[in-house]
Amino acid sequence: MNRHLLSAADLDRDTATLILDTARGMAAAMTGREVRKLPTLRGRTVVNLFYEDSTRTRVSFEAAAKRLSADVVTFSAKGSSVSKGESLKDTALTLQAMGADAVVVRHSASGAPHRLTEWLDGSVVNAGDGTHEHPTQALLDAYTIRERMGRLEGLRVAIVGDVLHSRVARSNVHLLTTFGADVTLVAPPTLLPVGVTDWPVDVSYDLDGVLPKVDVVMMLRVQRERMNDSFFPSAREYSRRYGLDTARMARLPGEAIVMHPGPMIRGMEIAAEVADSARSVIVDQVANGVLVRMAVLYLLLSGEKGSMA
Amino acid sequence: MTGWLIKGASILGRERADVLVESGRITGMGADLAAGDATVVDADGQILLPGLVDLHTHLREPGREDAETVASGSRAAALGGFTAVCAMANTDPVADTAGVVEQVWSLGRDAGLVDVQPIGAVTVGLAGSQLAELGAMAASAAKVRIFSDDGHCVSDPRLMRRALEYVKAFDGVIAQHAEEPSLTAGAQMHEGAVSARLGLAGWPAVAEEAIIARDALLAGHVGSRLHVCHVSTAGSVEILRWAKSKGWRVTAEVCPHHLLLTDELAGSYDPVYKVNPPLRTADDVAALRQGLAEGIIDVVATDHAPHTLEDKECEWSAARPGMLGLQTALPIVIHTMVEPGALDWDGVAERMSRTPARIAGLTEHGRDPAVGGPANLTLVDPAARWTVVPSELAGPSRNTPYSGMTLPGVVTATFLHGRPTVLGGKLTESAS
Numbered sequence: 001m002n003r004h005l006l007s008a009a010d011l012d013r014d015t016a017t018l019i020l021d022t023a024r025g026m027a028a029a030m031t032g033r034e035v036r037k038l039p040t041l042r043g044r045t046v047v048n049l050f051y052e053d054s055t056r057t058r059v060s061f062e063a064a065a066k067r068l069s070a071d072v073v074t075f076s077a078k079g080s081s082v083s084k085g086e087s088l089k090d091t092a093l094t095l096q097a098m099g100a101d102a103v104v105v106r107h108s109a110s111g112a113p114h115r116l117t118e119w120l121d122g123s124v125v126n127a128g129d130g131t132h133e134h135p136t137q138a139l140l141d142a143y144t145i146r147e148r149m150g151r152l153e154g155l156r157v158a159i160v161g162d163v164l165h166s167r168v169a170r171s172n173v174h175l176l177t178t179f180g181a182d183v184t185l186v187a188p189p190t191l192l193p194v195g196v197t198d199w200p201v202d203v204s205y206d207l208d209g210v211l212p213k214v215d216v217v218m219m220l221r222v223q224r225e226r227m228n229d230s231f232f233p234s235a236r237e238y239s240r241r242y243g244l245d246t247a248r249m250a251r252l253p254g255e256a257i258v259m260h261p262g263p264m265i266r267g268m269e270i271a272a273e274v275a276d277s278a279r280s281v282i283v284d285q286v287a288n289g290v291l292v293r294m295a296v297l298y299l300l301l302s303g304e305k306g307s308m309a
Numbered sequence: 310m311t312g313w314l315i316k317g318a319s320i321l322g323r324e325r326a327d328v329l330v331e332s333g334r335i336t337g338m339g340a341d342l343a344a345g346d347a348t349v350v351d352a353d354g355q356i357l358l359p360g361l362v363d364l365h366t367h368l369r370e371p372g373r374e375d376a377e378t379v380a381s382g383s384r385a386a387a388l389g390g391f392t393a394v395c396a397m398a399n400t401d402p403v404a405d406t407a408g409v410v411e412q413v414w415s416l417g418r419d420a421g422l423v424d425v426q427p428i429g430a431v432t433v434g435l436a437g438s439q440l441a442e443l444g445a446m447a448a449s450a451a452k453v454r455i456f457s458d459d460g461h462c463v464s465d466p467r468l469m470r471r472a473l474e475y476v477k478a479f480d481g482v483i484a485q486h487a488e489e490p491s492l493t494a495g496a497q498m499h500e501g502a503v504s505a506r507l508g509l510a511g512w513p514a515v516a517e518e519a520i521i522a523r524d525a526l527l528a529g530h531v532g533s534r535l536h537v538c539h540v541s542t543a544g545s546v547e548i549l550r551w552a553k554s555k556g557w558r559v560t561a562e563v564c565p566h567h568l569l570l571t572d573e574l575a576g577s578y579d580p581v582y583k584v585n586p587p588l589r590t591a592d593d594v595a596a597l598r599q600g601l602a603e604g605i606i607d608v609v610a611t612d613h614a615p616h617t618l619e620d621k622e623c624e625w626s627a628a629r630p631g632m633l634g635l636q637t638a639l640p641i642v643i644h645t646m647v648e649p650g651a652l653d654w655d656g657v658a659e660r661m662s663r664t665p666a667r668i669a670g671l672t673e674h675g676r677d678p679a680v681g682g683p684a685n686l687t688l689v690d691p692a693a694r695w696t697v698v699p700s701e702l703a704g705p706s707r708n709t710p711y712s713g714m715t716l717p718g719v720v721t722a723t724f725l726h727g728r729p730t731v732l733g734g735k736l737t738e739s740a741s
């Protein structure tokens with residue numbers, strides 16, 4: 001892998017495995033410590049550049065960088081020059097002048113992290129770009145599945161919901177198939193991209209038919225407002241056909257788990273009882289996010305400059 | 310100045326002849342003409358074409374002089390071998406009145422490097438709701454014959470029908486930017502496998518094809534002339550083939566970038582590859598080349614669209630669509646059509662000079678070199694190759710998608726009304 005983490009598609013199986021193993025090593029190194037901090041990235045500067053409000057992801061990256069003793073600077077959409085119309089390029093040049101070793105970027109425009117790499121010498125980590133990708137989310141999902149199920153290869157994973165607009169789905173398709181999982185996308189046809197036929201996945205419109213045959217079901221956030229663009233008739237109909245309620249959850253095989261990248265819309269794509277059930281690993285996902293992001297920052301910034309693996 | 314003797318060029322790639330140019334006309338053609346007082350232009354091994362005519366140029370003036378002016382665009386046009394360009398109406402203010410089209414026309418005359426033929430807007434402010442004063446623009450000094458809301462589609466079918474009918478009174482033509490807007494809201498690139506991967510909102514081929522089919526039917530129904538701008542899909546070629554088989558008065562253009570580049574280039578997220586209509590697939594490129602070779606597509610037009618650095622050095626979705634095209638159009642056509650044998654030089658003259666001149670009603674352009682005819686001429690060295698360097702292009706903008714590419718064909722001389730605007734591949738003293 002190269003200097004940056006822009007897409008889960010850039011990770012081969014060995015590199016992705018190294019990241020998950022490193023994350024596990026981080027967990028081990030942290031346990032028993034009084035101060036939950038490792039000295040690994042002392043003196044390095046990590047900038048969090050958040051053009052979209054995402055407290056969850058921002059806090060996770062901040063915690064990851066701080067636990068590695070890096071200096072952390074956060075520019076978020078509110079109250080900094082990024083909200084005042086300064087161009088992405090000018091912001092990049094400012095960060096370059098600051099000597100940022102890594103820039104973690106969240107942006108509403110697909111490809112914004114790719115653009116940043118043209119203007120920055122440091123590493124760029126994609127923390128979610130538009131409807132493109134969110135590779136660290138896929139890594140933490142893979143980590144969570146592996147911790148719970150013991151493996152990834154051969155597992156049957158259903159990804160359910162608004163695949164068309166989901167960066168989480170794109171990254172998960174790349175990463176899970178790289179790990180040898182069998183992925184099925186489940187959505188109304190309107191919420192699948194036209195080009196999905198080229199993806200290495202199965203596609204189904206029938207959630208009830210898929211659920212008995214999966215080990216993992218990953219629910220995606222679905223914005224109610226999509227109904228205004230006729231992606232589906234109403235929130236109620238969406239929820240009836242593609243929401244995961246307790247009756248549907250009962251169709252899952254014994255050990256199957258339920259995931260959600262958050263933030264959830266309870267009652268829309270997932271019922272509260274399901275999110276809080278024993279099958280749900282949603283809380284683990286949040287905790288694992290910090291470990292996986294520590295691993296990514298560590299591998300990008302420590303050791304040989306310019307390589308993760 | 311007493312004249313020019315273009316010596317030894319191959320006329321439209323056929324016989325070699327000397328061509329004597331005096332007082333704006335061709336006064337002699339034949340073997341071994343005596344130069345007399347005329348200045349000799351050695352054209353050995355070169356091809357002489359009727360001056361190129363572009364049906365689709367964005368000169369940005371008035372309004373965005375930081376991206377291009379009529380003068381700077383005229384320089385690019387002359388260097389590209391053009392003797393006439395049709396200036397699109399989406400300026401600020403919009404060219405939707407006699408006053409604005411006359412302003413653009415006279416700026417073109419002042420620059421004096423290429424005949425600038427303004428295109429008038431179809432609707433007031435390009436808003437798509439009310440017809441602009443088409444008759445007034447036609448009757449103005451600019452003698453507008455092509456009307457277009459380019460950048461926007463005339464999507465209201467009733468308004469499109471009325472526009473098609475109305476311009477019959479002065480032999481006008483509606484040049485349609487075919488894009489059904491409700492199918493392309495927020496669209497960023499061609500909808501297909503690549504857009505699915507990149508997470509960029511898709512611009513489906515059907516949004517173009519549906520409008521072309523509708524407009525061809527309308528043009529057939531009312532017996533009017535329709536010109537389709539920048540055809541970009543294989544399906545559009547099929548619809549045009551069908552419309553022409555009906556005998557309807559439908560013409561179409563293709564842009565050089567759609568003959569060469571594909572949607573895969575969006576993978577860099579570099580907006581230099583963002584254009585409207587978007588780059589399509591390799592299958593579309595092949596169908597467009599075939600359609601152009603057959604004449605289903607009548608014309609190559611540049612859609613030259615200069616943009617400032619700020620409008621391109623940004624996120625893909627924030628960038629303006631469009632590419633520079635005037636200086637690279639002929640080389641791309643040579644590369645994609647002539648060198649593979651799909652088009653000969655007469656075909657180049659037909660697609661890039663005679664037919665566009667006929668559509669635009671430019672009687673002094675698009676005429677093969679002949680004694681007594683106008684001396685609007687382009688001389689090209691087909692064997693020479695050059696590498697595209699953005700900073701070396703004529704205008705203030707740098708948004709060429711061909712940066713670093715080595716292309717065949719150097720325009721060595723351009724003659725406008727008998728006067729060289731380009732000699733030795735450079736703008737002449739008086740021109741620069």
Ligand SMILES: [Zn+2]
Pocket residue numbers: 459460461486538539585586
């Ligand atoms: Zn257009």
